[in-house]
Amino acid sequence: MSNLTFRAATPADIPALVQLVTSAYRGEASRAGWTTEADILDGQRVDAEAINADLARERSTILVAEDAQGRLLACCHVADEDGHGYFGMFAVAPGLQGGGIGKQLMQAAETHVVREWGLATMQMTVIDCREELMAFYERRGYARTGIKKPFPYGDERFGIPRRDDLRFEVMEKPLGAGA
Template structure:
């Protein structure tokens, strides 16, 4: 069923709901209701209140929220303005709303903001390279695999508990203008 979200920038009052949303989209049994789960790759937390607060309070970017009718927190993403390009991360859609087109709408709004408000030439993101289905989703939306890899932060439990020893991130890039 299509969703027509409204968008706004997160405030500190949104932090607890954002932590719950992000955790539910990526970790634990609840995340298995959607297709973005990382539960087979990582256990533990995906984020915490301090990490989300750092994004919400960062003056070089914003945490974008998508809400449905009634103000239900449905999705979010992090945007950072980084010297000519924008960084896209912390993207989460409620597992029970995945497959409705909401994720495409959030990504399109993030790209529009980066291009129109920051004059960003490109959008950058990093994705765990083992997430082939997710990478394919981004490629269908115009992102290009760069082959540029960076290590997963093994040993830093703030980012989760790896269930395999070959995790790494790949940089994906899309031209915005």
């Protein structure tokens, strides 16, 4: 999709961000897209408090993609974490997934991390049973590192697990001058 604009989110965007991220990952509405986590997690994906904390953090930006009418179509969170770019909270409106918006937003995020913070790599954590999602990121230059992190069972801020084998894997991409 062309005619997208990218900008840093503000506190005024928080309600729309909560709605967008929730619709992309949780509940029946998320099944319209391919990024749904409805079969592995219930509960919330993000809340206003967490988004506000990301907005207030140093070297942290929530990027949003909007159409020509100013409608929020996608978002992601990028930050400087331990000298690497961190990419998370990536969401595209379910009915628009697969149309290229996410790819454009990922490129904008990578460019932001290089331009604003001079970082040479981007990392993310992905639930390792989400093979189709990991394959999507691999097609975009991210590699599985083999580094596993535990899922925060018992912390409902991250959702309510529907299975007991969830864990994260760190994926990483080198960011060249073209990012």
